[in-house]
Amino acid sequence: MRWTLKPKPEITAVNTLAKALNVDTIIATLLVQRGIQTYDEAKKFFRPSLDELHDPFLMKDMDKAVVRIKNAIESGENIMVYGDYDVDGTTSVALLSSYLKTLSPQVTTYIPDRYNEGYGISYTGIDYAHDNDISLIVALDCGIKAIEKVAYATSKNIDFIICDHHRPGDKIPDAVAVLDPKREDCEYPYKELCGCGVGFKLIQALAIDQNQEIEDLLPYLDLVATAIGADIVPITGENRILAFYGLQVINAAPRAGFKAMLSEVKKENLTITDVVFIIAPRINAAGRMKHGLHAVTLLTEENYEIALQYASEIEVYNSDRKDADKSITKEALAQILHHKEEDRYTTVVYDEKWHKGVIGIVASRLTETYYRPTLVFTKSGDKLAASARSVKGFDVYNALNECTDYIEQFGGHKYAAGLTLLEEQYEAFKQKFEEVVSSTIDTALLTPEIAIDTAIEFEQITPKFFRILKQFGPFGPGNMTPVFMTEGVKDTGYGKCVGEDDKHLKCKIQKNGIAIGTIGFGLGNKHKIIASKQDFKAAFTIDENEWNGVVSLQLKLKDISE
Incomplete structure (x- = not known):
């Protein structure tokens, strides 16, 4: 372990704040380190307020999204809420679909099958919409790179609204509206929302249009807080306000699905860490071991007795997930030792039998052991799919961007990404990834x-x-x-x-x-x-x-x- 002491803040600033707040200098030091220097800033920090949330219409295309959804509701169109199979995606779908159902009965949900369809928007999903007379798809936590898929939907007279928070490629899909604070041309003040956060901004905009108050949306914030924790986005700015109130909802008035998942937990006042280690893995387990729709069903169920039944099924998926994750991690560690790869700058392992639903967790486990950028591959259809994890300070998304000659497709964030490639490209990719990382990483980052x-x-x-x-x-x-x-x-x-x-x-x-x-x-x-x-x-x-x-x-x- 490298111990690094954060720089000491300027002593006058610390003493002034300590005096203003009537706290000791250690508390004041911690606040100044977090960029808080005045009484008012401290008040906002300790007492987050829903009034501090940004106007959702500051997000590019928000006005277009609201108009298109309103038109769909008024003319009785069928709307499909589509989302990824992880925690961020399933909470997003639960959030938006349950809100839209208060305005229209013509709302259905769709989560792609992790194994048959893979990540993101699928042709299967669009065909399903077409076969069921659905003319509007709202996609959450995915879609920012789905240029061909959106064009295919357009050819079938299906409109798309995309709510995403992943980094865009060179082109933006030609959808009715593309909400993504990471768009270069989007001036939304807070860039770090998760997918469910972008979904929340959309219901906030719809609520303004319906003359509802922000307080009316409080019951949805348990979902947003869970996604913020699970997706490891910064808990600063708007995310901190949403997480703060979301935790209050989880602790004081949880939805039936949360209450059911927590029925065995003997702990009061759950923190974000508890949400990440207790609630998130159970929501995730459905998409990993069975199907993400099971999680949406649990999260939107209003009857507690029924929710308990769903929760006990999900408990079984979670226990299967733990077994799979343990045995695959063991096999992966043995593979590294067998190939004598302990002294590389990267970890890249592959076995066609590994469970696609847990390779992300295994990548995290291997990163804990060897502490270097890590990729775990398995067979997915006729291709190989991988989950990537990184170490603090190293951008694995940029590293993968340097290896695009060998990759079919990839997407994600600085510290976690996913990709697919053809099996014959595996060895060449593995070598290129090692070259890129070894030539660009600061070796100090390889020590936690x-x-x-x-x-x-x-x-x-x-x-x-x-x-x-x-x-x-x-x-x-x-x-x-x-x-x-x-x-x-x-x-x-x-x-x-x-x-x-x-x-x-x-x-x-x-x-x-x-x-x-x-x-x-x-x-x-x-x-x-x-x-x-x-x-x-x-x-x-x-x-x-x-x-x-x-x-x-x-x-x-x-x-x-x-």
């Missing part, structure tokens, strides 16, 4: 970084301090949980390894007569440092631990070092 916000002493970690810290949430990219560092700490003598294979480290560490309980997930191999009775330094986040009804502060170790 712990970015430390500030040093702290144990006497500063008080319940009041933690209460304020909690209000920095929701946490995520762009607003990460603060990481602290304390030097010169010692174990109290009872530190031990816990968990399967002694993987984790549990101990109590002390300094200046103050001892705090700590847990270090994945740090079992560092036990010898604490057992040596020597001083060491610890990097950690601060959390709460509940044991027998008693809540106490605990440290979650990120790393320890002599």
